[in-house]
Amino acid sequence: MRLTNMFGNIYYICVLIYNMPTQAKENYLKAIYLLSRESIDVSITELSKKMNVSKPTSNNMVKKMEERGWLLYEKYKPIKLTSKGEKLGALIVRKHRLTEMFLSKVMGFGWEEVHDIAEEVEHISSIIFFDRMDKILGFPTLDPHGSPIPDREGEVLKVNYLKLGSIKEGQKVKLRGLENSSKDLLLYLNKKRIKLGTVLLIRHIETFDNSFEVLLEDNATIVLTFDVCQSLLVEEV
Amino acid sequence: MRLTNMFGNIYYICVLIYNMPTQAKENYLKAIYLLSRESIDVSITELSKKMNVSKPTSNNMVKKMEERGWLLYEKYKPIKLTSKGEKLGALIVRKHRLTEMFLSKVMGFGWEEVHDIAEEVEHISSIIFFDRMDKILGFPTLDPHGSPIPDREGEVLKVNYLKLGSIKEGQKVKLRGLENSSKDLLLYLNKKRIKLGTVLLIRHIETFDNSFEVLLEDNATIVLTFDVCQSLLVEEV
DNA sequence: CATATTTGTTAGTCTCATCTAACTTATTAT
C-alpha cells in the first residue's frame, strides 16, 4: 500500500509490515505449534493434511517460513520451530484461547460455539484488544476447554492431566480438559450434562468393548465409549 | 481450498465463498458507501485517494465490483451503488459501529481508541458474534461518536444535527455527533472535557477568525476554531 | 533385495490485489 503525506512524499507500508506474519502464515505457524506440542512429528504431508492444502503449497510455505527464521526444515525430517517461531505460534494460540474465554465468560457463548469465532478473531493485530480481554477476565490461565493460555511471553503452564481411559474402576475424578475439542464431542457432553469440573465416579469398565459406566453427582449413570474416555482429561479427587 | 472427507471425496470451498466479498472488497464497498452518504460524488480518483491505492487499482476493483452487481459505473460519472451494494456496505458499517460501541461500553476503551480496532473486527464473518454484541448492548442505534448504526437490513436512522459552526451567538446546544472522528480531534475534545451530551453555550463569535467562545456547564470558557466547530454536530436545547 | 508406497520437489498455472509507465479522453482556464 502507498501513502502520500501533505507534502506529496510517498511512503510504502510494505516496508513496515515486511516481517509481520500474514493471516495464512499465522495459521501454518499455529498448526505447526499445536502439532509439536502434541509431540507429533510435523512433516510436509502432515502439515498439508492439517491445513487442507496440497503438498506443494505447504512445501512452499515452509520454505518461506524458514527464510523468515521461524523454523528449520530438512527434507524428510520433521519441521522444527525456532524459538522465534515457537513464540509467534504461542502468541497466536494465546489470542485464540483468550478470545474463546472472552466469548464464553463475557459474551455468554457455549463452549461448542467459541472455536469458530476465535479462529477469525485470533488474527486481529491490535495488542491492546487482547490485553483488555485478559484484564477483564482476570488473567485466566485456562480456556473454556481446559487448554492452557500461553502468557505474553508465549510461556505455557504445564498441566498434567490423565486420560479418563487410563483410570481404574472405582476411582473418582474431575473433568479438567479435553484432548480434542471437536464440536460433536462438545455437543455430546452438553447432552450428557458433563462440563469442566464435573465429578465422575467410574462404576464399571466393560471388558468386552472397554466402555465406561460412570456415575455423575446427580446420581445419573451414563455409559461412555473408550474413544470418548480417551478425549476426556481428568484429575483424581 | 480443498477438503477431503473420510471416504476420500473432495470438496472445493471456493464454490461456496464465491460471492462473498474479500476483506479488500469490503473496504472499497465501505468507502463508497460512506462517501455516498456524505453526498460526495465517488469517482475513480476519489476512491483511489480514500483507499490509498493507485488509480488503476481502484479502476480495476470498481469493474470487478460492477460484475458482482454491487455498483454501476460509467466513465467520468460518479459510482452508484446498487441496492445490493448499498446493503452490503451498510452491513459492514453496522459491524464497524457495533464493534466500536462494544469496545467502548463493554470493554472500556475511549472513543479515540475504538476506530482502529473496529477496522479489523468489522471483517469477521460470524453473524452470531455481532448479533450477540448487539443484544448485550441493548440494540443501540448510535455509535460512540454519535454516528447511526445501520440495522440488520442495512437501514439507517435519519439524524438531523447541525454543525456548531452554523449556530448563532447566545444559543445553547448539546453535542450529538461528529462530522469527522479523527483521533486528533477526539484527543483534543478529551483535553477540553467535551463528550457526547456535553452542553455548550455560545458566548461570543469572533468576527475576525470566526472562532467560538463557548461556556461549558462547569463554567469553564473555551475557545474553539471555526474548523473544530464545523466538526461538531449539535442539537439545540 | 527388488518393488511398491509414501513423501517431497519441480515446473507451470491461476486469481487477487497491488504497482508503474504510458496513453487517451474530458474538463477547465486562458
Add this chain to the structure above:
DNA sequence: ATAATAAGTTAGATGAGACTAACAAATATG
C-alpha cells in the same frame, strides 16, 4: 479555441497463496 490539467484506461509486472501433473527420493513390504 486551444492548451493545460485532471480523470480514466491499457498493458505489463509483481508477490502471495493456492492448484495440478509429473517426477525424484526415501521408506516399507513381500
